[in-house]
Amino acid sequence: MSVSTMTSLPAAPAPAPLDEAADLAARLLAALGFDLTSSELAATPGRMVRALKEMTTPPTFTATDFETTAEPGQLVLVRDIRFVSMCEHHVLPFTGIAHIGYVPRKRILGLSKVARVVHHCARRLQVQERLTGQIADWMVEHLDPAGVAVLLSAEHTCMTLRGVGATGSRTTTSSLRGVLLDDPAARAEFMSLAVSAP
Ligand SMILES: [Zn+2]
Structure with a gap:
């Protein structure tokens, strides 16, 4: 732990x-x-x-991790983690869902902790692009996995409720590390499961 x-x-x-x-x-x-x-x-x-x-105050938490029980090369995917963050340009909320996938090496993270990582990184003044990368970097630093993929889709109220008034528009960002960046088959498996799995 x-x-x-x-x-x-x-x-x-x-x-x-x-x-x-x-x-x-x-x-x-x-x-x-x-x-x-x-x-x-x-x-x-x-x-x-x-x-x-x-x-804008990040919740702290204890990142419980364990010896891996995953098969070599197995993808662990936690989908549909709802989050709220604050746009640092307008100090208005942006809200969305995160899909987090990783291929463990020696350590796995308690599944509920994956959501806590998202909230920890989101509860501050942010931009979505940086938030996506920080979640991926946290996973790399704490678990040293073979690969990490983070996919966020969010509605920015600074764009949908004011200004251009682009109601319903969403912004999607991804950050990929390791095998989930370099191996096209692993990346495709993550993307298809993140987008279409039941
Ligand atoms: Zn904004």
């Missing part, structure tokens, strides 16, 4: 007093023209700051 240490990820922001952030949120809302003296909005800055803090 090993404890998660995110050497490839930036450290979480230093804890700052949320009352100072709430004061600044109140000024922001006032500058946008909202009347903070109304009773309806009085507690909004504090709620806004706590929500932002929660959505």
Whole structure:
């Protein structure tokens, strides 16, 4: 068993007093023209700051791993992991699903921990492209597998709810490492199972 240490990820922001952030949120809302003296909005800055803090604070977890029981070359695939992250350009959420596949060498990860890796990497200010690569790098660093494949599909509310208003559009990104990058047959197996398996 090993404890998660995110050497490839930036450290979480230093804890700052949320009352100072709430004061600044109140000024922001006032500058946008909202009347903070109304009773309806009085507690909004504090709620806004706590929500932002929660959505950008990566949950820590213990990455339980085991001696592999997989056959040599066996693909382990965890599909349809729902996640929410925050676009670092607009500080608006993007939400989607992740499919994580890997070919173990000596270690396998507890299956529920695969989802925890996704949430750990997602709960911060992010861009989808970097998030995809960080999940793959975490798997490589902690399990030293023969290959890793990460496929994310997400809706970015900064694009679907504002701006171009591209309602329903999704963005897909992949990061491949090792045999799942280099071996076309292994890559094809991952892609077909990730996209079409029941
Ligand atoms: Zn954005």
